[in-house]
Amino acid sequence: TTILWNDRLVKEEEIHLSVEDRGYQFGDGIYEVIKIYSSLMFTVTEHIDRFYESADKIKLVIPYTKDVLHKMLYDLIEDNQIVDGHVYFQITRGSSPRAHAFPTTATEPVFIAYTVAGERPFEHFEQGVKAKFVEDIRWLRCDIKSLNLLGNVLAKETAQQAGCFEAVQHRGDIVTEGSSSNLYGIKDGVLYTHPTTNLILNGITRRVIMSLCVEIGLPVKEESFTTDQAVAMDEFFMSSTSAEVTPIIQIDDYKIGKGTPGEWTRKLQAAFEARIQQLVTF
Numbered sequence: 646t647t648i649l650w651n652d653r654l655v656k657e658e659e660i661h662l663s664v665e666d667r668g669y670q671f672g673d674g675i676y677e678v679i680k681i682y683s684s685l686m687f688t689v690t691e692h693i694d695r696f697y698e699s700a701d702k703i704k705l706v707i708p709y710t711k712d713v714l715h716k717m718l719y720d721l722i723e724d725n726q727i728v729d730g731h732v733y734f735q736i737t738r739g740s741s742p743r744a745h746a747f748p749t750t751a752t753e754p755v756f757i758a759y760t761v762a763g764e765r766p767f768e769h770f771e772q773g774v775k776a777k778f779v780e781d782i783r784w785l786r787c788d789i790k791s792l793n794l795l796g797n798v799l800a801k802e803t804a805q806q807a808g809c810f811e812a813v814q815h816r817g818d819i820v821t822e823g824s825s826s827n828l829y830g831i832k833d834g835v836l837y838t839h840p841t842t843n844l845i846l847n848g849i850t851r852r853v854i855m856s857l858c859v860e861i862g863l864p865v866k867e868e869s870f871t872t873d874q875a876v877a878m879d880e881f882f883m884s885s886t887s888a889e890v891t892p893i894i895q896i897d898d899y900k901i902g903k904g905t906p907g908e909w910t911r912k913l914q915a916a917f918e919a920r921i922q923q924l925v926t927f
């Protein structure tokens with residue numbers, strides 16, 4: 646197993662991380678996860694672009710060009726011979742004597758990337774999952790893919806303690822997003838999802854789904870909906886790089902529709918699968 650440490654491919658034992666790394670002490674950094682299908686990265690350009698956008702939003706300058714980063718990730722995947730799985734990467738503002746404000750002297754950001762081999766969660770795709778309403782207590786810049794994930798961690802933990810796979814977070818009445826996913830409801834043949842404001846992450850899978858909706862003729866309203874409206878939806882699902890299109894068949898004690906994955910959700914899953922096939926053929 647090799648890991649990218651800054652611009653070098655090394656063994657894990659060779660890596661030295663500082664106790665004063667600002668990622669470790671403040672969560673002062675950003676990250677991405679890219680899915681690998683048949684050794685190829687899915688929507689790699691979009692993920693790399695968002696990485697630079699997140700960096701920009703926290704005034705962190707990534708010391709590589711996008712092309713160099715792409716090449717580094719490609720080499721990492723090849724070196725680890727990953728067929729199906731994902732690559733995780735993050736960058737922090739680096740190590741400096743602990744103080745909240747940015748370091749004044751030139752501090753090198755610290756970049757780490759590693760691969761994880763793994764199967765796609767087919768059982769979830771087939772059966773769907775249960776979810777739990779959890780109040781969204783996170784900060785007001787959820788558009789940044791920040792390493793500060795404590796709100797998300799607590800939401801997921803609350804859901805899992807209740808035997809649910811994902812949290813349906815809401816600010817007051819308004820459903821925002823999952824703990825690590827975007828959320829969608831379908832009612833009377835229209836798909837509803839929270840607009841891409843500061844309150845949610847603009848998911849790359851969400852963008853793919855928006856284009857798949859056009860493809861399959863499902864009208865979209867990027868409008869927020871309430872928790873009451875959520876449980877009255879005909880269909881409900883979540884999306885993320887790893888969850889792809891995962892049906893949500895129950896929220897708290899409320900069954901969604903018939904309590905099984907809906908027809909539009911199935912069409913979106915099939916269309917998503919076709920996008921993956923486009924990537925892996927050629």
Ligand code: PLP
Pocket residue numbers: 797822823824825826827845846847848849850851884885886887
């Ligand atoms: N929202 C949050 C809070 C997330 O952490 C994630 C992904 O991990 C998503 C949405 C989905 O984003 P993407 O489709 O880019 O994986």
